[in-house]
Amino acid sequence: MSKHLKYINAMRSLSIQAIEKAGQGHTGMAMSACPITYTLFTKFIKISKSSQKWINRDRFVLSAGHGSMSLYSPMHFAGFLSINDIKNHKKKGCKTPGHPEYEENNFVDASTGPLGQGVAMSVGMAIAEKYLSKKFKSLINHYTYCLVGDGCIQEGISYESMSLAGKLGLNKLIVLHDSNDCQLDAKVNEAFNENLELRFKSMNWDYIKCLNDVESIELAIKQAQKNKKPTFIEVKTIIGEGTSCAGCNKSHGLKVDEKEISFFENYFSVKAKGFKFDKEIYNYFNKNVTQRGEKKYQAWKEKIDKLSKENPRIYNEFKKWTSNKFVDVSKILKSDDVNDLQATRDFVGIYMNQISKNRVNDTIIGSADLASATKLSFDVKKNFGIDSKYPEILYGIREFAMSGIQNGILLHGGLRSISSTFLSFSDYMKSSIRLGAMMKLNSSYVFTHDSYQVGGDGPTHQPFDQIPMLRAINGVYLYRPCDKVEALYTLNKLFSTKKETSIGIFTRQPISNVKGTNLDGCKKGGYILQNKSNNDITIAASGSEVGLAFEIANELAKENINVKIVSIISLKKFLENDEKYISNTLSSKYGLLTIEASSDNTWYKMQKYANNYYHQGAYTFGESMDGDQLYKEKGFNKENLISIIKKEIIKE
């Protein structure tokens, strides 16, 4: 270790100083994991400082994001972060936030923090690498490294993801475990006593255990690179090594003060003041991280240049995919011959079929074992793998992993991704959906079986509280189409979303007849479907409730009450319009009725645009019974709503 010690200690010194300056931090792992990140970055990971998001770089995900300084410290010495960046750790506008945050042009491959999700994202990256390397051969050929703590491996999402990685044989995925025997509240073995070797063998991984020195870690990684399976390397470390709480769970978030700095300086015989380091340290990292990486990048660029001359077709396709120029499905999708009176999930199947026929293979789709029901499928019988024509993943019954893995696929770049399950089970995925939105990924989901009308499967399968959960997330937009035209718009949105998470919500039950839908209207999030010269009232609704609005309007027309009907395909998009558009769209003589079978109260924001206002939402659990009947009993029927209109809006 001696040869490397001064560099590792420089990393530790930088880390402890940054944490002291920030006033708080995760000292424990910043100390324990430095030998691991040192070995990875100086000996293995290929990255380019001149092109930080180089598509063929090795990926590194710090799943235990709280150990951020163990990543920032080598990145500083290698020139990716300035000393001011380090001094600004956890400060406004800094490049060194408390947990690493993915940006379009930084060295961070994934935002992490909520434990376990980094593992899923790594698996996604390794999947993307595998698919792209099959297609583009040596243009894509890299490893994915993931550093986990004890917390990450206790989380269910890491288990789900690693189980799938074992099944898919992702041999270029290497997970390193900062195994320091401590977690926040206690020693690890007070909450967790698995035999990790057996666990990983059971999941078709290779398992290597090693000491926390560079030579051991290096040897382990070299062996891992040769393995035919994904590899888990357990590195036995000491949490908070060099602090007064070394080896103790209190060091996890140990407050660093002057006394602690002195202890550290004595322990490692290094300086930990003033953020000053020998030039030799910088030279070493520059040579072994930056220049080593840059050479690889230049060699790759030469390969690309050569390809542009030798095989312009593949070159152009590669360029397109890696710059997010995917097939424009709006040119493929056609609704003309589609029968309108189906479940909106059936439109998913019909449009996916149109897409499949056009050999779209730049999109990884998948389902948590519900493709047969959600209809998001190229061909359910084709599994992910070198033999599949189109990349479709059988995620198994692993919703949370699916969402985290999709984040990883998108972070990798070069591919789109859409995943599906029932709307109810989006509950399992919430944290990953949030993380994807936070990273501004072009993430897309198909969630079907969208409310009480699921019926017989009962309240566990009847969603109503999922729509508010999803809408409440910054950057997440829901699309709840009311017919084949809006479903086409939604599918196109899912395939073309940029920096936003787009979620299509579809019904299991056939919808009733609506009129006036159009793609231009959809762009506004909400628009008028039926407009009379003198509108007495307005009904705004989403998805399957738009059909109900027409039923009500037709009934009221018999009494010469004129109803304006507004389809709100995306409530958040609609409310982002200027006041005038919103007001004009919703205006009518007496007021506004809004209808959505969900417990989202965002609709009440419309109250100010109406003289009188009533919202028909869904706030209570259903029961196992006929879905249509249940829907009606929950108030979603024309008799009830006509009576409400008369009482609360027209106020007869």
Place this chain on the structure above:
Amino acid sequence: MSKHLKYINAMRSLSIQAIEKAGQGHTGMAMSACPITYTLFTKFIKISKSSQKWINRDRFVLSAGHGSMSLYSPMHFAGFLSINDIKNHKKKGCKTPGHPEYEENNFVDASTGPLGQGVAMSVGMAIAEKYLSKKFKSLINHYTYCLVGDGCIQEGISYESMSLAGKLGLNKLIVLHDSNDCQLDAKVNEAFNENLELRFKSMNWDYIKCLNDVESIELAIKQAQKNKKPTFIEVKTIIGEGTSCAGCNKSHGLKVDEKEISFFENYFSVKAKGFKFDKEIYNYFNKNVTQRGEKKYQAWKEKIDKLSKENPRIYNEFKKWTSNKFVDVSKILKSDDVNDLQATRDFVGIYMNQISKNRVNDTIIGSADLASATKLSFDVKKNFGIDSKYPEILYGIREFAMSGIQNGILLHGGLRSISSTFLSFSDYMKSSIRLGAMMKLNSSYVFTHDSYQVGGDGPTHQPFDQIPMLRAINGVYLYRPCDKVEALYTLNKLFSTKKETSIGIFTRQPISNVKGTNLDGCKKGGYILQNKSNNDITIAASGSEVGLAFEIANELAKENINVKIVSIISLKKFLENDEKYISNTLSSKYGLLTIEASSDNTWYKMQKYANNYYHQGAYTFGESMDGDQLYKEKGFNKENLISIIKKEIIKE
């Protein structure tokens, strides 16, 4: 098998008829799992028809809830369900919903449907059994059986729960696996190729593999009962056995028609029409399920009667606990000497300390490795186990399992339970929280670190979209206290909740000064803290935003603008008051400002009570920086809000 075949085939026949009559159902598992449930119910499970929620019954959780007919069929023949109940499968008001649903007085031990959660609930039941049997000796002494499908074991929550069960050595937990090699979209091995024996060994479980015949299953269960560890029994079954799609994934939800019935009748040589069965079938189940169980129940009752005479103290305590009469912590909690200017999470610590000192041991608390931070702890060093004075579980970094396990503890009965983590990580638990609320359990949570002010840990750790997610769930009530008095109310609520999920939301940062809080006001969900004779405007806020309301009011007082201040400790509770109370509470001359650092738009329901209205919410991700500064930058500062008041409410 021959001796048993006619009874098992009667179960299958009943199941397939019920599914045919319902028009849809999960035929696959109803066929494959009957030998397992037959063996369990006729030979092992002790239940009482006369007292269906007998506290010392064996628990049975059908984690693969879609296989409900494999539970309903023995329950019918044993007299727990009538033939009409079976005919009404999936119909309004039925006792035989699509997925089993827990009721206060039925034979179902847990509502299931979202896969994997039944495992967590079983683990919770086994934990409750272990703790109660230590305290009440042979009064509590039962097994917990759980039946899983392939889906359940692929879910992360089952992994997390089983890992903890292995650690805790829950030897009376027996999980049976309907291992039929098929899932909805494909064969299991196309998505999952773990070695289950190794997996369970790695988690400190015993693993037994057996065939799908009564003798094999019986032998396996007998062995499992003797094990010192929890046991996983993999029973190799044939999905949809006796249907035209036997052994094929299409049988999972196979539609049963007349042709299918004929196929079934030929295959098993039994009748499957008219819901008619020999009396001998009923006699057999009556003897082996009902009478066998009733004898056990009567013997237990005699034991209890004896105890009432011999040890009235223990008897009375047992009676209290098992009838949900727990220690009334409102008599313990005192706020008088508590310093008010602390983080509200610190009040959790202070009040928990008061509770600990009073030797309250009827409540299982626990945290997903954040007790040191949430302060919900008796004494973090004491782990769950026979040596602990108070039952506190180190759940490890397993949030989802924690929530599912808590549901199981509460379903078991005889104990309360409160769990804690950061509000951000409630994302991982959403589906279990929902399921607990659906079952009307007395579930409680402490979620701390409640908004932007978490600061340096960055956007992953700064919740704002979790409050709407939780409030949107039917039966879930949030309490966001603004000071020590409201924190006391909240703690008391968490310990005394009935049929509602109560969630306390606490800050990490110290709060500022508020006045006028009181326990009677809290009961209304919202109440006036400051009332002047002529209120110009009203500010209603929750939690840490109440202090901000006072800051604004003090500033406006200098300009002779009178501010009424309303604390909304529980928005949903407040909105359940009659219109008059709400209106009187919120009324003022110009209008209403509401403030909450969350993206919940439920606040907009208050719009109708005010001439002018503005809501200051939190809709965008924060960043890693000083929390107070971030909070201010997001609009939560008096200067911004005073300007808004003048512009939007007073309309100067």
